[in-house]
């Protein structure tokens with residue numbers, strides 16, 4: 001199946017990045033969120049990213065203009081009805097995502113692919129909610145989307161060959177490296193990464209070391225490009241907590257219990273970069 005028109009739902013840090021890379025290879029993109037200010041923030045993020053690439057001479061002004069002109073915005077899911085693929089990147093909340101997939105199953109064309117960028121929620125749950133489980137797939141981009149090469153393409157038991165193949169090929173066309181992953185909570189990336197970030201938070205809570213010291217240990221000692229606490233702030237502490245809760249509940253294993261300090265910080269609205277404070281101030 002040829003993908004011409006891409007719907008992206010959620011214009012936050014991931015949705016804006018996904019819209020940008022799709023528009024960058026000439027797809028017609030419709031970016032959707034629940035408030036005008038949120039879609040506008042998404043467009044501002046894309047504009048800033050492209051401007052930086054022009055300044056660094058990675059792309060020219062014409063490429064920036066054509067990429068921006070490929071992105072239209074809407075506040076109504078109904079406008080996505082003619083898309084060939086809809087990529088969902090809304091908040092990491094199972095019930096809200098299920099409701100959205102149920103709606104998308106009703107309003108989009110029969111063969112529209114419904115992809116989720118969820119970090120942890122099993123694709124089979126969203127597939128079932130959609131009412132047409134053969135067309136649902138996971139397309140898990142990494143943050144920041146325009147920079148990071150990996151896309152986990154998650155195949156649920158019900159995903160048909162065409163849906164999987166078309167999604168895999170779209171990731172390749174985006175100049176990414178897609179990797180097939182089966183449908184388990186947290187997939188591969190977050191099943192391994194998040195427990196490490198959670199453990200770093202326990203180290204802060206128990207007074208093992210200060211955040212800067214923990215990040216320095218992991219950067220210099222383990223050659224990680226970014227320390228775990230700086231990375232958690234970058235991902236968003238609300239998203240980190242939501243992922244740990246999915247792992248804890250769905251794997252039914254206390255080794256995944258979210259760090260109490262993480263729970264407390266999310267309650268206080270300290271979500272990392274996006275709110276100006278997390279383990280660090282921004």
Ligand SMILES: NC(=O)c1ccc[n+]([C@@H]2O[C@H](COP(=O)([O-])OP(=O)(O)OC[C@H]3O[C@@H](n4cnc5c(N)ncnc54)[C@H](O)[C@@H]3O)[C@@H](O)[C@H]2O)c1
Pocket residue numbers: 009010011012013014015032033034035038089090091092093096100117118119120140141142143234235236239
């Ligand atoms: N942050 C990361 O590093 C990262 C990496 C990979 C995947 N993800 C996943 O991507 C998704 C989005 O994460 P994010 O970091 O971009 O979050 P974010 O908080 O930056 O953005 C989420 C956006 O979704 C919008 N939204 C919420 N409910 C909506 C609805 N019903 N319809 C339309 N829009 C709605 C919000 O208004 C917000 O603009 C989550 O599922 C997350 O787990 C995040």
